[in-house]
Amino acid sequence: MQAPRQYVACQIHGDAAVEIIISEDEMQATAGAYTPPFGDGAPLSATSLVKLLTRAGIRMPPPPSVINRCVEAVRAGEDIAGTVLVRGREPEDARDATIIPVGDWRYPVIPNEEIGLIVQAAPSKNGVSVTGKSLPPTYEGSGKPIDFPAGCNCRIDQRTFSIRTEVFGQVELQGQTIYVKDWIKVSPDAMRVTGTVHHRDNAGNILTRERMQQALAALGIVASLEARSYENALAKAMETDQAINNVLLCKGTPPLHGQDGTFEFTAEDKRHVVGLLSEGDRMDFRARGAIRAVEKGTILGHIKPPVPGLVGRDVHGNVLPAREGQPCLVAARENVVYKTGTRTFVATETGVVVFAHNAIAVTDVYEVQGDVNIAVGNITLEKGSLHVRGSILSGFTIEVPGNILVDHVVENSRITAGGAVEIRGGILMECGGFIKAGSDVAAVFAMNATIEAGGDVSIKHELTNCIVKAEGRVLATNGRGKIAGSTVHAARGVMAQEVGSELGVATVIVLGKESVRDQQRFARKRELEGVIRKITAGLGKDSDVAILKRTPPEKLPTIGRLLQTRNKAALELLDIERAISEEREAQRAAFLATRLKVNKTLWPGVVIHAAGTQHRVAHAVQHCQVYYDPDQKQMVMLSL
Structure with missing residues (x-):
């Protein structure tokens, strides 16, 4: 029997095909070998290529431009092997916000100008492979924003995400924190502006005087730039490409106080x-x-x-x-x-x-040709002044309404003058002697004396073991100028070369005039307050018009007089309170002006009193001044 025939099946028709190659990590798909169509097979098209990708397990949509380019290449007979057809999406870690600087931040930025753009923070995102697998990021979460702490001297425009500076200075970015270091310093009294100077700004513009003046104006500084100081600093910065610190930029104009007549x-x-x-x-x-x-x-x-x-x-x-x-x-x-x-x-x-006392007069003068001694006796003048061409010896009393001038020495005498007392020699007294003058007292030296002056007391060389009270100043600056072992009360201050001694001899300085309240004024103030309080208690606190409206006609005259009395009392009370306030301010000014000034040495053992406080000198101080500060309520010592 004849064996049956065997036939090999073969495809007569076939569509064009492309081998799809997926990478090991599945993050891209590339074209492999291309198989052209045969028989009645269809040529390669964008649709067929996408289907080939899908059948190969690709889930990421390919870019249409890539698909179309591959199809056109095949039609042109070009080899498309190795062409990436589709890529996966990589996972994205969280991204902190960043700043894109405007210009070069090594140089200063100008107020109100843009200094950077913020790239906002982005949260993490999962990736996707070409086959559709989800790929988690390494670090998940949200990115950190840019921090603008209080006092950072810059601000963000939420509409444009641009950053603008509020000062003239240099940008500092530490991590996610931005700060503009202010290069301009205004003194506490707003009378002086200093700063750091560079030759250019972040944008590359030369910081000419005009541009720097504009930058200061943006900060509310309108004073003219100090041209010489700025130009010198600018030239040095340009030469060294380094910032120059502590440059004087502007000065205010202090008031020029008027001069008293x-x-x-x-x-x-x-x-x-x-x-x-x-x-x-x-x-x-x-x-x-x-x-x-x-x-x-x-x-x-x-x-x-x-x-x-x-x-x-x-x-x-x-x-x-x-x-x-x-x-x-x-x-x-x-x-x-x-x-x-x-x-x-x-x-x-x-x-x-x-x-x-701010008055000038011309008076007649009584003269004593020699000493005031037993032959002359006590002197009492009803009018005029006295000129003693010798000395006033111990035990005599002198009373003169005008001035007293003594050519030589005053011993232990009792001297009273309505005007000034000038002693061209010295004062040598014991217990019981005194000098009392309505104006100034001047002498070369004084020992064991009691001196009271309505003006200044001027001692050229030494004031030793004396008691002095002056409504003006006590001055000892022309000669040796030493005050030691004395109690000195000066309403307007003390000036001396030395106060106290190396041996620590007790010396007391009292500064300022004792405060005497105007009792009559305060009594009147209390009286007016009582009147106002009494009338207000009866009539109420309403306005005069309201009170009169509710008053019966028969009582209008009486109520009207009461209101008039209250209004007059209120006006007078206002004047009194203003006067009291002015008096207190004058007293404050007097405290600040009344000082102990020592040109050479203030020795230990000296006690200084003022306004109920005291300062005891514990060690020698050179060239100093001491005064009472009513604002600090304490004694203050400064150098001259």
Whole structure:
């Protein structure tokens, strides 16, 4: 029997095919060998290629552009083997926010200008393989944002995510925290601006004077740039490419306070000059207690009017008020006339000039040609002044309404003068002797003396074991100027070369005038408060109109008078309270102005009193001043 025939089955028709190769990590699929169509098979198309990918297990959609490019390549007879058809999506870790700097942050940034752009933080995302497997990220979560702490001197625009600086300075980024270091410093009193200077900004612009002035203006600083200081710093920064620190940029204009009017003597002084030069090298005639002999018609002095003040401005342009100069008030007294047109004082009689308590007079003078001794006896004058051309010996009493001038020495005597006392020699006293003057007292030295002066006490060399009370100052600065073993009470301060001694001799300095309250004024204040309180208790606190509206017609006259009384009392009370406030402010100013000034040495053992407080000097201090500060309520010691 013939064996049956065997036939090999073969495909007559076949569509074009592409081998799909999946990478080991399944993150990409590439084209392998290409099989062209045969028979009536269909050529390769985008649709058929996508189906081939799907049958191969690909779940990621391929990019249409890649599919189309492969199909076109096959049609053109090009080999597509190795072409990546589809890629998986890699997992993404969380990403912190970052800043894209605008310009070079090594250089300063300008206020209100853009300094960077924020790339926002992004959370983590899962990846997907080409076969559709989910791939977790290494680090899951959300990225960290950029931190803008309080006082960072910059801000973010939430609309554009741009960063703008609020100051002139340098950007510092530490981790996720941004900060702009302020290079501009304004002094506490707003009178001085210093800063760090570089030659260019972050954008590469040269920081010319004009551009720096604009940067300061953006910070509210309107004072003109200090040209020389800035140009020098700019040149150095340009040469070294380094920032220059502590450069003076701007200064405010301090107020120019007005000058008070002054009184200046013009009459020739034919006697020995006995006064002291005050601070500023201006002769202080009250301090010298000058006794001047002038002829009738002599011009004694003239008034200089005050000079008005000029306001200042701080670096922000704020006005700083200036204190106005005050007129000098000097009264013309006995035998003196004031001529308004020329502002001069003229003597109407021959005599001695007396200047005390802001008044000038010319008086007659009683002279003793030698010593005041047993042959002369006590001296009491009803009018005028006294000139002793010798000494005043112990045991005598002198009472003079004007001035006393002694050419030599005063021993243990009792001397009272309505004006000044000048002793061209010294004072040597024992128990019971004293000098009391309505104006200044001046001497070369004083020992064991009790001195009371309505003005200044001026001692050239030594003030030893004395009790001194001066309504003005106690001055010991022209010669040796030493105050030791004494109790000195000076209403307007003490100036000396030395106070105390190396041996620690007890010396007491009392600064300032005792506060005396105006009892009559305070009594009137209490009285007015009582009147207002009593009327208000009866009528109420409503307005006058409201009270009158509810008052019966028959009581209107009485109620009207009560309201009028209350209103007058309120106005007077306001004036009294204002006067009390002004008095307290004047007392505060007096405390600050009243000082102990020691040009050389303030020795241990000295006790300083002021305003109920005391300061005991424990060790030697050179060139110092001591005063009571009413704001701190304590004594303050500073160097001269």
